[in-house]
Amino acid sequence: MKVMKAANLGVLFLIELGALAAVGYWGFTRDVATPVSWLLGLGAPAVLIALWSQFGSQKAKHKTRGAVRVGFELLWFGAGVAALAVAGAYGWAIAFAAVCAVSKALAVTWDQ
Numbered sequence: 608m609k610v611m612k613a614a615n616l617g618v619l620f621l622i623e624l625g626a627l628a629a630v631g632y633w634g635f636t637r638d639v640a641t642p643v644s645w646l647l648g649l650g651a652p653a654v655l656i657a658l659w660s661q662f663g664s665q666k667a668k669h670k671t672r673g674a675v676r677v678g679f680e681l682l683w684f685g686a687g688v689a690a691l692a693v694a695g696a697y698g699w700a701i702a703f704a705a706v707c708a709v710s711k712a713l714a715v716t717w718d719q
Contacts (some may be wrong), residue, residue: 612717618710619719625703626687627652633690655686680711694715
């Protein structure tokens with residue numbers, strides 16, 4: 608069980624990175640002028656990073672708890688799922704949503 612809990616902590620970190628990669632992918636795959644594509648591809652992850660640093664991280668200035676935390680994480684990780692879907696990567700969106708749901712459910716069960 609100890610190994611599974613440690614592995615889930617790793618998965619939690621990887622899905623955070625996955626959400627950032629997903630919104631970056633969305634930005635870079637838009638059918639817009641190259642400078643706009645770069646702005647979206649780099650700007651979207653920057654927005655998520657700023658939000659996570661303010662509300663999601665362990666050292667956040669405005670740490671969220673309870674239902675507010677659940678809502679924040681639904682929106683934050685949901686942005687990654689939505690970005691993949693909008694970019695046309697439906698299979699990846701479904702897989703990412705499933706991994707997020709299972710890992711987060713385990714984290715709640717194991718008080719991580």
